[in-house]
Amino acid sequence: MAAERDLELMERWERAARGWSARADEIRDFGMPVSAWMIDQLRLQPGQRVLELAAGPGDTGFMAAELVAPGGTLISTDAAAPMVEVARERASKLGVENVEFRQLDLQWIDLDTASVDAVLCRWGLMFAADPGAALQEVRRVLRPGGRAALAVWAEPERNPWATIPTRALVELGHVEPPDPDAPGMFALADSQRLHELVEGAGFLDVFVEPLELERRDGGVDAYLQETTDLSQPFAEARARLSEEEWGEVARRIGELVAPFAAEDGTVRFPACSFGVAAGS
DSSP, X not given: OHHHHHHHHHHHHHHHHHHHHHTHHHHHHHHHHHHHHHHHHHOOOTTOEEEESSOTTOHHHHHHHHXXXXXXXXXXXXXXXXXXHHHHHXXXXXXXXXXXXXXXXXXXXXXXXXXXXXXXXXXXGGGOSXXXXXXXXXXXXXXXXXXXXXXXXXXXGGOHHHHHHHHHHHXXXXXXXXXXXXXXXXXXXXXXXXXXXXXXXXXXXXEEEXXXXXXEESSHHXXXXXXXXXXXXXXXXXXXXXXXXXXXXXXXXXXXXGGGBOTTSOEXXXXXXXXXXXXX
């Protein structure tokens, strides 16, 4: 069952790559407060070797690549091959040259022990079937004195932008409620458990900090389109619905979004991520 779930998750990320490529600038801008915090925690120096796991479009790692030049290297990785290509194309567009691209699973990192100075993983760890094993792998590849900066999503209640679409689908009987014990966006939203997992993997000086963000959209229609482009589970549910059913879902989402809408129709959602920093 776990293997089937991992395969399904991988296939979804592969299908999502096109939407993530098209929305890469928006993803970068939304996540910038978290990316900047993570980069600050690494205390990077020229000549260092940095590994980014679950890189997606790669922009957090590209910030690191600038700081380790000259002489340093970013290894930008993702478990989904199409996502690696998205990052490769984006690096070319942005002129980032000191970067290697690899397809790597964060639970089995195909690198030598103690081979990198720093590790980044923004919003990837919570999708691991065994986040403890993934953290042990991160610890293994870090050199003594190296640093890791991670980010996962905080509680669902603090991220209505992410929960409203699924809530509408569940309320109208189109999908089952998410399994809280399965890998997924909020699997590591318990900050105490998160801290314990990181310490349990052998990291030192672990601290977890809530990081506030804001998700902005031009309106409900723009929000629906962006969610469809970036969330494969939502896109798949949408594809199964009749036009009448979709109309009901869209109306319900509009009702749930209303508290976050301004008079001009634009939408601003609060968002919260946990940043985690630790040393080896």
